[in-house]
Amino acid sequence: MTTNHLSETAIRVRGLRRTYGKGAQAFEAVRGVDLDVRTGSITALLGTNGAGKTSTLEMIEGLATASSGEVAVLGLDPVRDRAEVRRRTGVLLQKSGFSGDLTVRETLRLWHGTITDPQPVDDLLEALSLGHRADVRVSALSGGETRRLDLACTLMGRPELVFLDEPTTGLDPESRREVWQLVSRLRDGGATVLVTTHYLAEAESLADRLEIMHAGRIVRSGTPTEIAEGHPSTIAFTTPAAASAPLPGDLAAVTGAVEEQGRTTLETSDLQTSLTALLTWAERSSLRLESLEARTASLESVFLAIADGRDPAVEQPDDTPDSGTTDPALLEGATR
Numbered sequence: 270m271t272t273n274h275l276s277e278t279a280i281r282v283r284g285l286r287r288t289y290g291k292g293a294q295a296f297e298a299v300r301g302v303d304l305d306v307r308t309g310s311i312t313a314l315l316g317t318n319g320a321g322k323t324s325t326l327e328m329i330e331g332l333a334t335a336s337s338g339e340v341a342v343l344g345l346d347p348v349r350d351r352a353e354v355r356r357r358t359g360v361l362l363q364k365s366g367f368s369g370d371l372t373v374r375e376t377l378r379l380w381h382g383t384i385t386d387p388q389p390v391d392d393l394l395e396a397l398s399l400g401h402r403a404d405v406r407v408s409a410l411s412g413g414e415t416r417r418l419d420l421a422c423t424l425m426g427r428p429e430l431v432f433l434d435e436p437t438t439g440l441d442p443e444s445r446r447e448v449w450q451l452v453s454r455l456r457d458g459g460a461t462v463l464v465t466t467h468y469l470a471e472a473e474s475l476a477d478r479l480e481i482m483h484a485g486r487i488v489r490s491g492t493p494t495e496i497a498e499g500h501p502s503t504i505a506f507t508t509p510a511a512a513s514a515p516l517p518g519d520l521a522a523v524t525g526a527v528e529e530q531g532r533t534t535l536e537t538s539d540l541q542t543s544l545t546a547l548l549t550w551a552e553r554s555s556l557r558l559e560s561l562e563a564r565t566a567s568l569e570s571v572f573l574a575i576a577d578g579r580d581p582a583v584e585q586p587d588d589t590p591d592s593g594t595t596d597p598a599l600l601e602g603a604t605r
């Protein structure tokens with residue numbers, strides 16, 4: 270794998286826009302995206318459903334033309350310099366288009382024939398843990414195995430820049446872990462990775478940098494820690510229905526409180542101080558706080574605030590179909 274030592278920025282995007290349809294039907298799916306992806310890093314593009322991640326990725330990959338804006342990939346124009354960009358990048362689309370009748374080995378051999386300086390098929394079979402499935406028809410593979418075969422094709426040309434559009438969607442946790450380990454190894458080998466995913470916990474622990482998209486714009490950027498910084502931690506508990514002691518109004522560092530069906534959720538700027546004050550109050554009041562939970566600010570809470578329109582800094586356009594929704598199942602385990 271070769272690394273582009275000449276430039277520290279593998280991808281540079283400025284003012285990128287993409288409109289679907291024309292006239293009254295026109296819909297702007299990407300509304301002025303700026304993005305810098307550092308060479309040798311993993312950057313995760315996160316967002317609500319329909320935020321514009323795939324639309325953005327397709328323009329960076331050179332698979333679609335921007336309505337306006339600039340894109341430089343490895344210092345090249347992905348549309349004008351398509352052949353050169355294509356040779357140096359690997360693209361994993363959301364859906365693969367394999368023939369189910371071919372075996373895994375036949376599929377890889379077919380792909381091998383289309384690439385300049387490809388990796389040997391046997392090396393890829395081993396790297397993607399597909400050796401034992403080499404002679405099985407693609408139609409008989411599990412979802413995880415099919416995704417690994419997809420990845421084998423993506424990586425066959427030893428790309429220095431890899432685009433992965435939801436590489437782990439639909440996979441079980443073990444397969445997801447394997448795919449992410451592979452992505453980490455790619456980065457460790459010097460490659461740059463731009464990945465879209467709905468799995469916040471995975472992005473949080475594996476990506477070097479996160480870019481959160483909402484309604485066609487990047488609304489938050491930074492390391493996972495930077496993104497959670499400044500957001501409140503939460504304390505939640507349930508008090509017995511008969512509890513007589515009211516929550517004191519001046520609990521240290523608490524910035525907000527909500528009570529729903531006997532369960533209280535407090536927002537705090539200083540988790541330890543508020544928790545100490547709360548426990549002292551409960552002790553003095555002889556109250557038992559059931560199902561007590563204390564959570565530091567997490568990517569999940571930041572993400573949900575954006576998706577639900579509770580983040581005052583994020584504009585909520587009203588012409589975005591499907592904006593602000595995400596499958597709660599995909600947030601599973603999102604806090605560490």
Ligand SMILES: Nc1ncnc2c1ncn2[C@@H]1O[C@H](COP(=O)(O)OP(=O)(O)OP(=O)(O)O)[C@@H](O)[C@H]1O
Pocket residue numbers: 289290296298316317318319320321322323324325589590591
């Ligand atoms: N070919 C198209 N014609 C019209 N609208 C489109 C087209 N492709 C996408 N859109 C719309 O553009 C918006 C952005 O879609 P896109 O697929 O880029 O979002 P996404 O962030 O990748 O979503 P998801 O997480 O659901 O895959 C959506 O509202 C979608 O319905």
